[in-house]
Amino acid sequence: MEQPKIDEYNQQHLKDHKRKFDFVAEDVANLDSVLQKLRAFNIAIPSWALGTGGTRFGRFSGGGEPRTLEEKITDVGTIHALNRSSNSISLHIPWDIPENASAIKAHAAQYGLHFDAVNSNTFQDQKDQRLSYKFGSLHHTDKAVRDQAVQHNIEVIKYGVELGSNALSVWLSDGSNFPGQLNFRKAFQNTLDSLQHIYDALPDDWKVWIEYKPFEPNFYSTTIGDWGQSHLLASKLGKKALTLVDLGHHLPNTNIEQIVSLLLMEGKLAGFHFNDSKYGDDDLTVGSINPYQLFLIFNELVEGMDAAGLNHANGIGWMIDASHNVKDPIEDLLQSVEAIKIAYAQALLVDTRALVDAQLNNDVAKAQEILQAAYRTDVRPLIAEARLREGGALNPIAVYRGLEVRKGLIKDRGDKTQATGL
Ligand code: PSV
Ligand code: MN
Ligand code: MN
Secondary structure, three states, rough: OHHHHHHHHHHHHHHHHHHHHHHHOOOOOHHHHHHHHHHOOOEEHHHHHHHOOOOOOOOOOOOOOOOOOHHHHHHOOOOOOHOOOOOEOEEEOOOOOOOOHHHHHHHOOOOOOOOOOOOOOOOOOOOOOOOOOOOOOOOOOOOOOOOOHHHHHHHHHHHHHHOOEEEEEEEEEEEEOOOOOOOHHHHHHHHHHOOOHHHHOOOOEEEEEEEOOOOOOOOOOOOOHHHHHHHHHHHHOOOOEEEEEOOOOOOOOHHHHHHHHHHHHHHEEEEEOOOOOOOOOOOOOOOOOHHHHHHHHHHHHHHHHHOOOOOOOOEEEEEEEEOEEEEEEEEHHHHHHHHHHHHHHHHHHHEEEEHHEEEEEHHHHHHHHHHHHHHHHHHHHHEEEHHHOOOOOHHEEEEHHHHHHHHHHHHHHOOOOOOOOO
């Protein structure tokens, strides 16, 4: 991505942007601090979201998909050059194996990228794998299968260390499809025991993030099915173990913001897999279905992090976990990052003092007015300004389209390429 092209676009649209920015900025009391926070805020891109995602029924390549890890990194580089808010990549192993870690690191550094959490995969059988995960991995009834899964996680940590990552993200599909299939208590204890071995292999400055999910691919029970079970494991394991919240991993209408608030309070919130959903783990573009929920989550985060004196930009894992079969993955990821920043900016605009006051006085209508005043503010010019100051594009998707980036990728890589992932 050539910087002069981005600058040229910005120049052409500066006047229009300035008008919109001045209009909203006038009413923002803490403008400098809001802009500073938006500039510092980055969200990791998952290596598996750079190709069109699969459905159970088919997969339709969008063309120009990355064929190698290097090409995936190049695509994240493009995203970051445009939005200046995606300075890291999260790898899923073995979908993306960094064979030559120093070369991969150097390639990423060229685009100003580093490596976020590494993800293990014991929900699929890999070629030449000795024992099957058909009936689970860390919870398996057979110790040999559990050991194999533990070893895989330890190997993933090793790759992560080479890349300069400092967290292992574990999602298990372990569960059951039919009542009676497994003993819940034993399955949980086996999981804890396996996780303990993984925990013991963590370097000092590392964390393990435990992701929960109530259904799919198992539809009767999941061994780490909700935040309570994840939190129970994390508490038993110790300080380095935390709970990861994937927004799509809840039963419909769950109050996710309340979960986030309490995990944060307990110092047990690892971070997020951002996506949106209407029915289940739909992995839709962040903010495409329920942006108000996203805002409410950020409202809890801003309030809770301020209360705990935490840095907004660091300390929590911010990551996207969404992928599609009908959109250009790069455009989709740009949209997701934008939606996250919008929710964050709106949360930064909440008049917290007035809200505390309304809460103390049980002035319910006022409390709602305060939240919705922030939510209904069009903060897009603030985000564009923050991006501009970081050297990004005023409108990333417009530049991406204007420069016909996908056309160039198809020319270089072919129109039938398929990236590794689900
Ligand atoms: C499972 O649904 C999940 O959310 C986990 O984070 C996986 O690692 C990811 O999706 C990729 O399929
Ligand atoms: Mn996830
Ligand atoms: Mn998921």
